[in-house]
Amino acid sequence: MLGIGRNSKRDPSLPLRLRLGLELDSFFPRFEVSCVVESYRGEASAFLSKYGITEGDQLLLALKNGKELRGTLMPSYSNDESILVIKLENGYNVGISYKYVESVKVIERRGKGVGERTTVLATGGEVKIISTGGTIVSKIEYETGAVRPALSTEEILQFVPEAKEFGTVSAEILFSILSEEMKPTYWEKIAEAVKKAFDEGVRGVVVAHGTDTMAYTAAALSFSLRTLQGPVVLVGSQRSSDRPSSDSAINLLSSILLAKQGEFGEVVVNMHGETSDTYTLAHRGVKVRKMHTSRRDAFQSINSRPLARVWWRERKLEMIEDEVRQRGASTVLETGFDDRVFLLKYWPGLRPEVVEQIVSSGVRGIIIEGTGLGHTSKEFAPYLRKAVKEGVFVGMTSQCLFGAVNMNVYTTGRTLMEAGVTPLLDMLPEVALVKLMWVLKRASDLEEVRKLMINNLVGEINVRHTVEMYPRWDSGR
Amino acid sequence: MLGIGRNSKRDPSLPLRLRLGLELDSFFPRFEVSCVVESYRGEASAFLSKYGITEGDQLLLALKNGKELRGTLMPSYSNDESILVIKLENGYNVGISYKYVESVKVIERRGKGVGERTTVLATGGEVKIISTGGTIVSKIEYETGAVRPALSTEEILQFVPEAKEFGTVSAEILFSILSEEMKPTYWEKIAEAVKKAFDEGVRGVVVAHGTDTMAYTAAALSFSLRTLQGPVVLVGSQRSSDRPSSDSAINLLSSILLAKQGEFGEVVVNMHGETSDTYTLAHRGVKVRKMHTSRRDAFQSINSRPLARVWWRERKLEMIEDEVRQRGASTVLETGFDDRVFLLKYWPGLRPEVVEQIVSSGVRGIIIEGTGLGHTSKEFAPYLRKAVKEGVFVGMTSQCLFGAVNMNVYTTGRTLMEAGVTPLLDMLPEVALVKLMWVLKRASDLEEVRKLMINNLVGEINVRHTVEMYPRWDSGR
CATH class of the missing domain: 3.40.50.40 (Rossmann fold)
Known part of the structure; x- marks a missing residue:
């Protein structure tokens, strides 16, 4: 839920998006991406100039209905030139028209912090992001309104300027496909790219991937890379990055953190851990399944506990499972799949x-x-x-x-x-x-x-089932 | 868990079964069914005679290790003639050799209450039990040690003498198959038998069914019997009735209660609701799935709330879902399936x-x-x-x-x-x-x-998903 209080839901003076918060998200006409590098233009730009505000500034907005909104000004890719995009403290972006804003107070100027491009290396760095496509790097298709993969990792990093505080990042676009088009031959390419990244000296690898078949790819990489020098973190997004409830930013930040800090050599899927935005969960790549078509916490461990919990805001990694595969001295690739x-x-x-x-x-x-x-x-x-x-x-x-x-x-x-x-x-x-x-x-x-x-090769078989591995049901309570 | 205290787990003087309780259940060699109508023989019989105890008596057993065990003496079908079967207050049966018993005190004599056969009518009554097979009516196969359906509904009712307190019951053995052998043509036969039972004037029908394909049959009956005069309750057992942790008795009792008292005309699956034995949950027949291979609370509602919770001990039915299909004036059968x-x-x-x-x-x-x-x-x-x-x-x-x-x-x-x-x-x-x-x-x-x-015919489509319909995961907590 949005952090703007329960009453806001019923206040008719607020714009619809703010009144109904995230629940409206799936019904609200999406932003149409006019340009992915430009930002404020027209009316909103004039409004911001009046206050001398630039992207990244932390603001306190006094709204015309007497309520307040606190957050950081983010780039806007909306076609509606009156919209300001504010990143709330809970990690969500909300869009609000400047027309609903009575006055603005700048709490802290960060200026270059957001507006400035995050440094993305071509190779090396501490963490390498290998992009394969999917919603985490998608944009809206003009003609149909449907979502199509398009944004480069560099562009996505504009959404998460904090990334540079986590370490040096390099990025590579390997494919740009929706994950339902994934094939065993592509698994081989990804495994090779991961091996190459570790050979270049990174501490961990993030693989940006569509969520539909991410669990299949996680299993394929797990068997192909049985010895790893560090974590391989598959990450995606259940809501595309142009939507206010998008989980792109949180999942990506958290995955960079995990890839750098994780003291293990395993393939994991790292996605939203629960209903709110407090942490992500890293699931063992051979014990995870997409269990919901649309929820952000769709990925869940089955017959296993998650390996770790990542507190993205606190930048803290908490291990849940003690028995993890250790970082190896080198990354051993043994790939190839027979699809018969x-x-x-x-x-x-x-x-x-x-x-x-x-x-x-x-x-x-x-x-x-x-x-x-x-x-x-x-x-x-x-x-x-x-x-x-x-x-x-x-x-x-x-x-x-x-x-x-x-x-x-x-x-x-x-x-x-x-x-x-x-x-x-x-x-x-x-x-x-x-x-x-x-x-x-x-x-x-x-x-x-x-x-x-x-034979239990990489943890795909777990003989020790404990009662808490079965989720709690009984929704009648 | 057994109601005999945590310490019992480590007490070496107790028989293995009592020490490890239900967790051991799957490893413990099962009772072998020698005869389904006989009961105590040999040593155990002599021991019981000494105290003048008969089946159904409520006992307090002082064990040789200083501990106590309180419960009702049940019939035993064990081949081990030293075993006494005691039904604990939590609904479980435990087997214990008389050799571990120091002395016995009879708390309450019920005598005929259990020993006496429950009256089972051939037709009519308030509730009709249609038996199709499965673990709820199974016995152990001599040669292999595997479980095979065999016991008649009448015989099962010996295990739940309380049934007669719930109302008059009639029973019919329609098939005796394991549910993995179920076929669309059998669904038609079951639907016809249900219709016939309502035509005979029962208030509700219980269908005893193997758990493997019970959800498929529940869906088939839901579409075939869109207008029903009362509840159709599918019930099974995840642990066969000869095992101490069997859910046969609780599930069957609870289903008889639900079939008689349920003020709705729907097909439901009624099985263990949670880890312990406090209640069963009745799931809508088109929104339920077997989600665990062995747990007793394997059946869970998906994208829906359960219809009702049945407190078998309190004999109380608690509705969870308001919108249920009402009892119709007559039962309308429209069956037939094309398996192409x-x-x-x-x-x-x-x-x-x-x-x-x-x-x-x-x-x-x-x-x-x-x-x-x-x-x-x-x-x-x-x-x-x-x-x-x-x-x-x-x-x-x-x-x-x-x-x-x-x-x-x-x-x-x-x-x-x-x-x-x-x-x-x-x-x-x-x-x-x-x-x-x-x-x-x-x-x-x-x-x-x-x-x-x-077209949403019988509730198979639910457009109102609420957050509590997704089970709580995060087993790392």
């Missing part, structure tokens, strides 16, 4: 002949998202047995997502195991699929595939 | 040609489990367009599970919609699949399929 795999989710009515069809399409491995402890109808047993005999790996995960499969409990599980199905413990279906693609490039026969699949 | 559908989960690397393969196998509809707000790679657009042109319905859901799809936000979503993909809002992928099977039997053309799919 299939993820088959079971449902009542699914016919077992589907297995034949999948096998005949040339796949080398199938991950089943079974029911409960790892089941399909028994009718699948002969079809799966035939597939395994033909050299196709068949692994079992659960569509429950939480908990582990255990195929010893019921007759069905035992029958499927006897047919050659391998239970994959508490591995997430998506992680099992990515791991299988990676394993198939390395194993010489089915027995080796099976061994590698049930 | 496919649920396709998208992942990076999935090739778009898979759409052609699915369509050529003769399906009439595809539900995509897309990423984020409802995406696949853009490469899928021409393939999906072709499928839709050939009369195949293509609906979009999200693998995030929480939140709604919104295909207007990004270019990819707009492209897919333009190709003919229908966004299915916040419908769960599994519910969308079951609904599609039902709709395909009723609609005469693709346009009608589309209309019915986005």
Whole structure:
């Protein structure tokens, strides 16, 4: 919520955006990006000149309805030339027309602090940001109003001028794609770019990535970079950077901090930790899942605790998990994926002949998202047995997502195991699929595939489930 | 946890089961069911005779280690003839050898209360229990040690003698299958049996069902029985009834209560509500999912609040959701499912040609489990367009599970919609699949399929998401 008090919601003299705060965000027509480097023009510019205010100044705005608004003047990319963009203390940007402002008091002049470009190196530095696309670096498409990736990392850093206080940063645009277009061959390119960055001497790497398939990429990088000299932090944004409720700035700042300070050599996903903006959570790359289509705290650890909590405002890193992979002496890259795999989710009515069809399409491995402890109808047993005999790996995960499969409990599980199905413990279906693609490039026969699949390589299997790993439900309270 | 105090965990004089309590449950060799109608024999029987104790008596056992155990003597189906089964006040059964018992004091004699068979009618009564199989009515298989459905509803009612205090109960064994063997044709049989029960005049129906596919059946019944004279309560058990931590008794009792007292005409899933045993939660049949492979509170509402909380001990029903479907004047059955559908989960690397393969196998509809707000790679657009042109319905859901799809936000979503993909809002992928099977039997053309799919028929679409519908994570606290 905005930090401007509950009453503001009902005060009709306030502009709609301020009255309804962030909840309105998804309904409010978005800023249209006219130009990403220009800032205030026209009326707003004249208003600011009158007070001698420049971007970065900390302001106290007395509004015409008697209320006050305190925050830092940010660059505006709105087409509405009357809008001032104020960054509130809670990290959010709000847009307000200068027409609603009675008077302005400058609390502290920072001037160059924001207006000045953050220094971005081409290579090296303490942290390297590798940009692949996604909402964290997106802008609005003129014609359709839809969001499209466009801003460069340099441009995004204009939004987070604090970044330079965290350390020296270099940036590289590797791709500019929405993450639903991500492919295993791109995972290989990202892994290579990460390795190159560490070879250049950075302490940590931030990978800016669309959120849709970020967890898949996190798993792919985890298996490809089993020895790392420092943290690899995947970060994205659930709300694009032109929106007042955007999580771009907080997530990016927090990730730079984590990449520099994190005393581990693991791949993590670092995103909003809870409803408000107090911290982000760094989730182990093989134990994380996007669990909500739009919430900023969409990414959550499954069958695992997050590795760390990052207090972006306090610039403090708090480790949650003790057992982390240590920084290695060098970064060892072992990449390559065989995409001849299939993820088959079971449902009542699914016919077992589907297995034949999948096998005949040339796949080398199938991950089943079974029911409960790892089941399909028994009718699948002969079809799966035939597939395994033909050299196709068949692994079992659960569509429950939480908990582990255990195929010893019921007759069905035992029958499927006897047919050659391998239970994959508490591995997430998506992680099992990515791991299988990676394993198939390395194993010489089915027995080796099976061994590698049930071997805990980078923390993708967790046998110690504790009660707090299952989230608290009961929304009826 | 067991109600016998924390210290008991470390007391080596106690039997292993009591020392480690329920946590040990999954490791402890299970009771083997020798006979489901007999009870105490041999040594235990002699011990009980000595004290003149019969099943149902409330006892205070002084143990040899100085501790006490208070509870009700239950029938034992253990092969170990030394075991006494005591139902603790928290609802759990524990097994303890009489050898660890120093002395027994009878607190209250109930005698016939438990030993006596609960009266089970063949038809009518206030509540009808339709048994389809699953763990709630399962026993251990001799040869393998695995669990197999076997016990009749009558036999299960021996475990919950309190049932008769809730009302008159009739029971029917419809099938005896593990729920992974459930099929759309069986859904039809269950729906018919439910209709028949209401026609016989019951107030509510309990459907005992395996947990693996219970949510699918709940959705199928929801669409088939849109007008209901009373509650249809699906219930199962995550731990079989022979295990001390079994949730069979609590879930079944609570469901009988709900079926009789619930003032609504909806299909719900009623299972353990939280870690302990204080209440069960009744989830709307089209908004529920099994979210854990083994926990007793595995079933949770997604994008919705539970309808009601059932305090089984207090015999109290607490409504959580105000907007429920009212009891109708008659039960209207409209069943039938077309299983020529496919649920396709998208992942990076999935090739778009898979759409052609699915369509050529003769399906009439595809539900995509897309990423984020409802995406696949853009490469899928021409393939999906072709499928839709050939009369195949293509609906979009999200693998995030929480939140709604919104295909207007990004270019990819707009492209897919333009190709003919229908966004299915916040419908769960599994519910969308079951609904599609039902709709395909009723609609005469693709346009009608589309209309019915986005029409909120029985609460499967919820547009009012509130913050508490997303469970609380952050297991690092």
